[in-house]
Structures are given as structure tokens and as C-alpha cells.
Amino acid sequence: MRSSTRASGIRSEEAAPAPAEASPPIVAARPLEPRGDPTRRARPWWADVWIKLVRRKPLGAIGGVIVLVMLAAAVLADWITPYGFAQTSLRERFVVASSAHWLGTDELGRDLLTRLIYGARISLYVGFGAIAIGSALASAIGIVSGYLGGRFDLLVQRGVDAWMAFPPLLLLLSIMSLLGPSVWNITIVLGIAFGIQNSRIIRGVALLVKEHTFVESARALGAGHVRTTLTHILPNVVPTIIVVATTGLSTVILTEASLSFLGLGVPPPYPTWGGMLSLAGLDHMYRAPWLAIWPAVALSLAVFGFNMLGDALRDLLDPRLKGG
């Protein structure tokens, strides 16, 4: 139980020790080929995953729908919003919901709905960016550390230990205060944090995969370390990476929101849900409670969606990582 398999995310909400006894379903060449009934082989594996998702995990499917709506809002924000996200109108400050402003306006007369929709864009931008950076980093650290083993592994793991000793928020706040708030900075910082945190899980899987005979035979056939890791170990780690990435998305989005909430995430005038809730804007919310309600609702929905989708995908792709 000490082998600290922290599940998903920047120290996930659900970090739970993974059950150790179940051995991983390892396939040598193509990891996600549907097994059994050969007539169904025509369907690609990812279509299978989606069908399974809807049938077996209705909550996960609801999460998927929320994520899709969010994606659509983020992509189409320029066309579906009637106002600009920074378009102020001082004559229309604190307008209550009306036909012109469906969710009302804020202290500068900016349309709340418009800002919420653009907020989805920033959240996803930072979320996906950080996850992409983080997954690459986690895989690199995890696979190299697990594959090489020995002193290198020991050294790297002590470094990871040191990083994990910090409460994530404290460390991220310290770094962001020095770098200064910006979309780029927060994406990179969250990505690095996510990567280091999750390298443990990837390393654990790499350690297991490494012991299999197909790795030994590849080495015996003369494959170098680079080829062995890339063509034999990496493909077997991919399902875990996907799971870690999807379950991590909600945590990354939430962390971005909490940093923006404190004013150290995405700087104004970019609308982010965390920034709209912000500590600095608390005084305005007494006049216009909708300024607090809607961003909180949007954020909760997004986190709910990603949580449910991530959980469902985890159960379908890699049940070993299952928590509570």
C-alpha cells in the first residue's frame, strides 16, 4: 500500500491505492484490439469503447455529452455569442437577466453568458494544453525511470517524492506569483505539475510491462533501448496514459479555476470561470448574486462532466486504476 499509486490528476480528489493483486491485461502488439467475436472486428476499438460507454455507463455518457457541449461552446464561441467577451457597456452595469442579456451583466456591463461561453474556451485550452504537456512528461519520466531502473530510477523517484511533499496549491501559487499570471504560464506550470505527479502511475505500469518476455525477446533480437521503449513498452502504457489524462482533466480545470480565483491564473480581461468567481469581485456579487451563481454552476457542470466521463473510461479501459 505504500507504493503510492496516486490516481489521476494533480493529487486527485479520489486518490486511492489501486488494488495490487490484479495483474494487467498485457497484449504484446496492439493493445486495444477487441477480443472475442471475430465478426465484430470490423468496428474500430474506439467505437467499441463508445458503445460500451453508453450501454454500461449512462452517467459517463451524460458526462460525455456535457463535455461535447462544452467543446462546441468553446469552438463556436465567436459565432454564438452576441457580444465580445471584453465588450463593456457602462450604461448596462449589473443588469438582471433579460432578453438582451440572458444571464445579466457584470460590474462593467459585460454580458455574463458571453463570458461564460468564452470561459469554456479558456478552461479547455488550459485543460487540454496542460494535459498534453503533462501526459508527455509523465510518460517520458515514468517510462524512462521504470525502464532503466537502478540508481537513475532511485534518484528520479526521490525528486518526485520531494515534489509531492508540497501541497500542490502552495507550490503552484509560489511558481505563478513569480512567473506572473498568463495563459501560457499557467498551462505550462499545470502541465509540469500534472506530469510529475502522474509519472508514478506510468512508472508502475512500465515496471510491470518491462518484466514480460516479449520485451526480453525484443532485446535478444537486438532492439536498442530506444526501440524497445517506443515500440514495445509505450503501446502497452497508452491505455493508462489515456485514463490518467481523462481523469486528470477535471482536476486540472479545477486547479486553473482556483488559481484564477486567487488572481494568479489567467489574467483579466480573459473570462475564466475561476476568475469570474474571484475573490477580488466579491463586493460586486452582493449587488449581483448571479455573478457568483453562474460561473460556479458552469464550473461544477464541467467538473462533473469530466469526472463522470473519466471514471467511465477508466473502468472500461483500465479497471486496475479504479478507486472508490
Add this chain to the structure above:
Amino acid sequence: MKQYVVRRVLLALPTLFLVSVFVFALMRFMPGDVATRMVEGHAYAPTLDALRHDLGLDRPVYTQYLDWIGGILLRGDLGRSYWTRQPILEEFVRRFPVTLELAFLTILVSVVLGILIGIVSAVRQDSAPDYLGRVLAILALSVPYFGLAVLVVVLPSIYFKWTPVWTYIPFSVNPLENLKIMVVPALVFGVTRAGPVMRIMRSSLLDVLRQDYIRTAWSKGLAERPIILRHALKNAMIPVLSLIGLQMPLYIGGSVIIESIFRLPGVGLFFFEAITRLDYPVVQSVNLIVAAMVVGLNLLVDLSYAFLDPRIRY
């Protein structure tokens, strides 16, 4: 057991060393210059160089590090804040009880709620209360605690003319008044933390209830209550405990946000103020203390397994 404790403590030392180097390097090599801000915005010294000299920033980096870490190890001196020139340790000790109380109450709320709902959910699996409990847990997982905190601060004051108390009263002065202040932040934070506790409690109790010794207990005619509370619960608690241990950093990190919303004068607020002013000594010392606490707590959690499950031997 004794050997295990010694080995774990020895393993923690290099981690703490790396932590200190890391947090120190972070503060020195990242962009962001406190001296410029202090001179230009607040006229702390006539020139930049004079201020750098005053603060000791003109010395080589390794001397600064040795000075800092040496002060901590030899004299228990965490240094002084750049801005207020007050000793950090004093400030930390003064504020720590607030954060500790908040963390304690938060954990209490989340554990009591999470475990109770988790037990009901597991024992009455697939019944209406189970579904209700699971939905609540998912809700708690989804609602960000700072969002909930803002709503709790804002909405009641508009609709019920109720506001949280902003002036903090220490527990030692007036325990009742103090609890009145702390209970709302602790509830807000604790409720959102109860979600994961409940889910782990439920799944681990379900696991334990399927085991042979529980069936034996049933067949020898034991009542439900002693089976659940005396036989199953103790084993089912292990993952819950490890979750709380793993979540400790989240409680401490969260206190930064909760304390700044509810204006509680704890370590979190201290840290947040230091961060916005780039007060290096405070930021690095608080980070180091907190990291040391996390390392210590993880150790405690590991050791407490042995108490809950005597089969675990080291």
C-alpha cells in the same frame, strides 16, 4: 517495527533536503524581483543596491541557502519577512492554531459525513438511500469548494440578511464564539471533501462485507450492528485513512483559499499575502514547514495501518 520507523525517518531526510533546495532555487532563479518592487513602490531603501545589501540578496546564492537552512537547523530560526521584518516563526506559531482548527473541523465534518453515508450506502446497497448517497457524493465531488464558499458568503447575506462573522476570535478567548466563526468555513470545505471519503468508504466496506469472516460472523448468529461496526468497519477503514493522509496536502492548500474568503487569520492567509508581495523568506519557509508536515503525516498514516490491521508487518 522500530527498525521500520527508523528506516522511514531516514528516507524522509533526503526528501526534505531536496524540498528545501527546490523551494530555495525556485525563489532565486525564477523571474520576479522583490527588491525592485520594494524600492519603487514603497521606498524601503534609497537605492536598489542598498536594499539588496540590507536583505542579503547581494551575497552568493549558496551562502544565502546555507544561511537560511543553517538558521533553521541550528537555531530554529526561519528568518524574517522582507516587508515587515518580523520573525517568521513567531508569526507562523501565532497563526498555526487557526489553520489547524480549520483542518481538524474540516476533516471531522468530511469523515463523519463520508463514513456515515458510506456505511449506509454499502449496507443497503442498491436501495434508495444508496442512490441518494452516491448522487450526493458525485455532487460534492463536482462543486468546487471555493465556488460553494463564495455562494455561502454572498447568497445568505442577500436573501436572509445573514453574513459570516468577519472578526476572528481565538478559541482561547471565547470557545463558543470561535466555533461559531469556524463552523461555516469548516462545513463548506468539509462537505465538498466528504464525497471522496464516502465513495472510498462504500467500496471498501462492500469489499470487506463479501469476505469469509463476515459470513462466519453472520452464520454464528451475530446481529447486524456488531458485524458492521466491530468486524467489518475496522478493516474497511484502512483505505479511508490512507485517503485522508493523501488528502492532507489538499486540506492545507485549500486553507489558503478558504482563509482568504472567510478572512481567517491563519497560515493560509499569511502565505497568500506573502505570495502577492513576493516575500521570499516567508514563502520558502512556510512551504518547507508544510512539506515537512506532509512528510511526517504520511509517515503517521503508514504507521497507523499497523494499528488497524495487525496482519500488516514490516
